[in-house]
Amino acid sequence: MTIDIRVPPESEIAAFRTAVVEGFSDEAKNDPERIDRFRKAFELDRFLAAYDGDDIVGTFGAFSFDMAVPGGTLPTAGTTIVTVRPTHRRQGILTAMMDRHFSDAAEKGEPLAALWASESSIYGRFGYGMASYMNDVSIESDRGAFRPTVEAPGRVRLIAVDEAKQVIPPIYERVWRERPGSFGRPGPWWEDRWFRDDPEDRGGATAWKYVVHDVEGEYKGYARYRVKLDWGPFPNNEVKLGEIQGVDAASRLALWRYLLDIDLAVKVTCWNQPADLEVPWALVEHRRMGQRRTDGLWVRILDVEKALAGRAYRVPGSLVLGVKDDFRPETSGAYRLEIDQSGAATCSRTDEAAQIFMSMETLGSVYFGGIPVHELANVGLVAGDRSAIDLADLAFGWGVSPFCPEIF
Template identity: 35%
Template sequence: MSDYQIRLLEESETRAAHTVFLGSMHNAPASDESWELGSRGYPTQRCFGAFRAGRIVGSAQSFPSTMAVPGGAVLPLAAVSRVGVRADHTRRGVLTELMRAQLRQIRELGEPLASLHASESVIYGRFGYGVACRGRTVEVEASRGRPVPPLPGVGEVRILDTEELATELPRIYERIGLHRPGMMSRPRGWWLMQLERRLALKERIIAIVHSGPDGDDGYALYETTMVDAAPDRQDRRIDVFDMHGVSLGVVLGLWRFLLGADLVRSVRAWLRPLDEPVELILPNRGDCRTANLEDETWLRLVDVPTALAARTYGVAEPVVLEVHDRFLPENSGRYRVGKDGVERTDAPADLELPVDALAMLFLGDLPASQLAATGKLVPHEPAALERADRLFSTARSPHSGTFF
């Protein structure tokens, strides 16, 4: 690494860094129009580049956000993306040094959490990231003459005009709020990159909005895809890529509307929460299948004591966790975790784990007993596993629902 330099990018270097990132994903450079909108989401002061002989060969960027943790607290979050190294410079420690510089900056900025979506699951564990949320891709056969029964509650669904999407959807998302562990805020730059850029490129995107007694309280954003139904005809599939509501009832109301659409063979929704029971609203549960179960959010506890102290815990006697963090050694140590709070301690450890396994436990996605059974956590006091399961459990499975 002695002939590489890791530093923050100048404004004039950000597009070249983005091209390096796209190339690492085997994609072509962004068009002028796509770059004009997509470049606004990542502040230059958070964009790192790796340079060799004056040429950019690696990139790691982030933007500021917030994330809800169990109990309802919302913590500052670094949303990490555009991470990549040119294929002719990999396996030389470039990514490691990019991650090291970025994590140091995130900690200095006072953001106790960082998250990302991993292109390959083998990459980020060594930097302290662990899978904290998972999602399932659900495909449901449309009603085909068997309408979904009415659901409890009062509400109606309308389709937005295309010109309303850029103003109405951010407003509704803000109103819905971060009510589930793992949900994150969406700054203006996110909407520019993920929605307005696509609208400017004339992509066909459709949005429906659910309204209840108190106003707009949920939405679904989707595309339609032609699928072969028979040699002599085609049907459409609705592909949902963004759906949120203030309650489960609202989300299921959106599902019911989509499943009743004419000329639609199926509805496919990407990375839905694990506890979203679409099957229960169908006349035939067999019309719903899980097409895929995937990692959704990779989480990094950048400031372990701050993150642990921010969430709430179940009713159980405390456990002492011994945490190891190679990249940020100031996080390493023992923490007594209980329903009354968190504190550093010199007491003997009940459970020992690396910081990436702590991320898997933190939002409530996996219990400590499962992590121990797979070797990701070492129990020094076996009875502590049951206590940790109760302490870290959550009423709802964690889910972000925001891709970046």
């Protein structure tokens, strides 16, 4: 059996979409409207298909992101729609597609790749490391009283979708660079993905509702949510938060206050909130917000020198890092990282002996600053001189938890 990896032609996009949907065990319905939405939602020239003869047995895609890293942004390949047909598993198809994906990203000058993992056991062998946490949260509305120290000036306005399309993107543009793992959303992304609201995607809840936080005429935050209606003997509705963003904690808390005060609702839930969510600390009863932590974004470093020089650091210092890359051995080696007093850095290959050692997967995990180096050293994923590990722990850390606000 010979498997050919190539970009599918325009004439085979419907077949490619079928392979994607069925690869996630769903049923493909390729009517013209769905095919058109699929074309608009992805970068077709970054599709990869694995062919067994004329059959598409594997799929792969990528987005061309500008992604926030500590202190800046870097071009990033957003790995997506990765599938292999069950009849062709364990035959090296994913490995071949991943190798092509990394080569294409490197040619485009993208020093990073990032993805959401359907299973946490899949991507470490390719050098992706779990780089952020997400919190699945839930709180009963009547237990959502805030401490008296919490101040939330301004007002929250419920707005129609047409107004939301005008005012929400500029708010996001103000905030996304501050949160490693977030990415810039170009105009088509907003129209074809974020504001898309197909009835079949609502899970029995309402259409998206949009609110903005207004402080003296300045919009400082927004939220979108649905309400899942449950009318029994008593109202038992659930507010399902989709996304909340604000320029500061006061704005985010004002929006949470609104959500918790919605009449006829008994709880607020959200499947994806950052690890440093302020709300539990704002509550009179901290324990009342249930939180289940799991992995969020995974990061793969493709160009160590560009990636390490492209982010900022919290303390100055000099480190020689030894990196082992089993999937792309040419990236393995020692790298000297020089951090100045401002937190800016240079990085270059060196023949010097490494002071600290880690795999490419581990380097991806610590890159955004949300996974402490010492935690990974405690389980043998980082080795070397103790003082070097301590310096890396301080330098790589960041004051904001990494977070990606949506699956791609």
